[in-house]
Amino acid sequence: MIPINKIINRTIFYIFFVIIGIIIFLPLLITVFASFKTARQISVDFPLKLPSTPHLKNYITVFQRGDLLTGYLNSLILVVFTLLINSLLGSMAAYCLSRFRFKLRKLFFFLFMLGMIVPIYVTEVARFSVIQALGLYNTRGSAILIYAAADMMQLYIIIQFVKNIPVSIDESALLDGCSYFQIYFRIILPLIVPAIATLATLKSIEVINDMYIPYLYMPKTSLLTMTTSIMRFAGTRYARWEVLSAGIILVMLPTILLYVFFQKFVFKGITAGAVKG
């Protein structure tokens, strides 16, 4: 016998489940259907009617007229370099801040903390002049260095992982004649690979989805990212709804795939950030 209040609870849960599911999937399904329809079908069909014959022309048009391939390539380059730089610098900084007590330690924490409170978007008003002064305007370096520069959340999470490694391991390695450099490369780094994988997943999604930094600092056509290429395409005369829908789906796909395959890491990262940060 299941108690009556449990049945009520479950019923309420499933009602919410269905309603929220519909709200989430409705616009997505409409867009998927629209991307396979012709201009005529889209203007007469009910939005939730399945496309009669899957019509691939919209996808072909997006690839021909949009800069989607350039976008995929540039986003991939940004992700690879950001991840490499970030995991190396982040883990090094985390190692220093959690293992050593030094005079400027508090100051470092404060500076990294500032990086988190500083409002995004509006800071670009002043960052713009720095980027130009450094000659980074219209280069991929602008976005890569900005992504690498401030990520307090990430640093916090790696610090938690480093703290969980017993200091006695470091000490016995020191007695065996290891240097601090060797301790980092041979002991700490291999042990925090799961943390890095977690952060790499979150960071990839963030970099791929970021709009404003590439929009502002990488306007050149050959430097369009996935996100800015769809913005550019939306402004052209080829961007009728059914074609734009195909573009929307193509831009959504990479992060959805990342999420499907690395879901475990996404949840781990968010949990670590919320509970420990």
Next chain:
Amino acid sequence: MSDHISYRKKQQYTVLFAFLFIPTILLLLFVIIPLVKLFEYSFSDWNGITKTYHYIGFDNFIKVFNKMPDVWLSLRNNALYFFIHLFFIPLEIIMAYMIDKKIRGAGLFKTIILLPFIINGVAVSYMFSAFFAPGFVNGALTMILKNLGLDFLVQNWLSDKEVVNYSLVFVSLWRYSGFHIILFLAGLQSIPKELYESAAMDGAGEIRILYHIVLPNIMTVIEIVLFLNVRGALQVFDIPFVMTNGGPGHASSTFTFYTIETAFKFNNIGAASAMAVVLFLLIILISKIQNSLIHGRKFLYDSN
């Protein structure tokens, strides 16, 4: 022996220097210097183009609040995002609580609910532009309502000044509510299960469990979500930028949108910097007020 120790100390400093040098430089160049410059520009009349500029004291700040009426309009729109999201937070906590009960299907639900947060925000904005488009160009929502015989509900979702902000807030809720639920869920999962068991033994109902066990134990996460809500609501930018470009007129402009427009469209870096400084201070101020409010509450039920 002391030689050995000083050798170790020296090696420590070498490691510190080698490992922290690049992160520090990056942080200085791309975060700290822009922040300092932001404050500097806010007292100047720089237009972003000329080589020189003058310092004009607090003129920009005075101008922003006295001579730019759209600032107040934008702030009012930000408030709409803030309060509607705030209104949904209790519901989000209850949803997280239900997912935490491990009912069959809860895992799948968890996956689905975070999906909107993961999907590309610009793509989402274009998707909703089509969704909210007027009927004769495939406005999905309008077509659905008409087919359901609900014609009277049909609005000019994105072109009516009175409606547009609600449409945009809906997109924001669609994107971020699931993320909040997952954050609350993370907090809930850190509560020891024995607490629930002993409460159930005492015969406490769901509402009492929620109020006396769940809420006090997820205070840290509630604080985080409230902070994210302040920051998010004040920084709304990409949704109006892509969907309406702040229009019609300035009806769906937000504070951040207007700041960016002032800087890069009207080339008024001075005023835009002053707005950015105001935004920075607003985020800190409102979070502080919020925190002291919820801590006041906490004190209330600690005492009974």
